[in-house]
Amino acid sequence: MASKKMDVTQACLLAIVSILCILCIIPFLMVISGSLSTEKDIVDYGYTLIPKHLTLLSYKVLLLGSGRILDAYGVTVLVTAIGTVLALLVNSMGAYVLTRKALKYRNILSVYALITLLFNGGMVPWYFVCVNYLHLQDSLLALILPALGNAFNMYLVRNYMLSVPEEIYESAKMDGAGDLKYFFRFMLPLSKPVLATVGLFTALAYWNDWFIALMLVNKQELQPLQLILRTIVSNIEFVKNSGNAMDIQRLTAQLPSEGIKMAATVITIGPIVFLYPFVQKYFVKGIMIGAVKG
């Protein structure tokens, strides 16, 4: 009797959670379906979960018609790769310093970093510092530098590094290794789990960023993927007017403007969704490490 009742409860739980899961993926399916639908179907039947007539036209127009989406891909990949590697290096070095108990000014440095988490100047002074004083505009550096130093990520790494036994440090010291050598040879390899987590956070932030680009980049060829996507979404004329006119004109008569928006969206999220199954467990672990107070 009791187990029967429990099974009903379990069944209800599974049903509720399943519905929530379906709600989470439906928008993804609709966008994919939209990108593969003909314009006529979208206009006639609206967005649906399964395309009525499959077509790759939207993707063709998008990739043929505009070299800019490929440029944007290049910019985004480059910024993400360089930014992530540099951010990991800079923040984990800082984190390491905060774990060396022998340092007299360790607490001052810790507070120095902590303050940046509690206060900020806001959008306006940030903008003027970047533009007027650092002259960071219209360059790859402008897309990379502002988000590089991150006190939150530094604390995440530090918390993890604190769990590495001090004895390793002692014995490395005895063998004559300096701090720099110890850091690269021992500390970094031992910190792989947290570096993977923070690296993924950082990569995701760079990949999805468009705020910095919106503020600091006006040059079209430097615009990252997300910003191009926004332009495409808000202004489909962009695709019609750019790129290879001959190819486009042939297609313009039947230009699938709704489909193109969807195709551009799919292209933008593509890599993340492919990576997702591999990185998800690291994320969960990483957030839990971050939950440790201090």
Add this chain to the structure above:
Amino acid sequence: MQFFREIKLNGSVYAMFVPVAVLLFLFSYMPMAGVIIAFKDFDFTKGIFGSEWANPIWNNFDYLLTSSQALRAIRNTILLNLLFIAVGLVFEVGLALLLHEIRSKAFKRTAQSITFLPFFISWIVVGVFLYNLLQYDHGAFNELLKWLGADKIDFYNSPGWWPLILVLIMRWKFTGYGTILYLAGLVSIDSSYYEAAAIDGASRWKQIRYISLPMLKPTMIILTLLAIGRILNADFGMFYALVGDAPMLFATTDVVDTFVYRSLRETGDISMASASGFLQSIVAFLLVLGSNAVARKVDRDSALF
């Protein structure tokens, strides 16, 4: 003297802190100093520090707090954030409890992965999803209404719907992510508590009420405190990508951040924009301190610092 001895002794270690220290200085501390713009009569050619002081010095704030647009933005930000915090707490704790009660490990893991997925995509992409759903001519939701024989709703012209839409979207994107911490809290509860309670005849529901929820209380308090501290800050990306420049919706969707952005990049009212930014920072600081003090009184261990 002591300082130099320490540097001589450990200089090479301190050197490793230099890059991050410089970056934080440039992109966090310099803008903090820049908040004085809020008290200046900003002149592009003279820069932040060269511009004249405002006359009277609180002039920008006077202007800000008498501008109906700014007040509307402040009101919207606070109300929307309160809504986000309350609904967020219910959803995140709720989903964590649901998942925790499920016995199948594989199902639990899969469900967690799927609900976490929306966290990975940018607001711009979410904007496309939303447009897909709500667009008047062939948005899926309106197609559904049509199919049901109801009247279509022109969402992008009806500000009344947007608090609800924004809350739902916020939950869609962040519930899976927010649930993780609560789930971690639940997993770490010693199972002997539940066993003892079960022996005493406590139902599942009672166990949740008297064991699970109290154990989650510290996490709930900390996360809520953090959220309250940021109550005057909106997620700029969210509002910019979902609502964009749609003045018809501003009645319920214009928040301080979008207002500041417009003042900075479009209308060019720099002093006004920075006065709002300054107000945000000060309010955030006071709220963090205040709510932390309250938390200390209620439950010492739950305070942030």
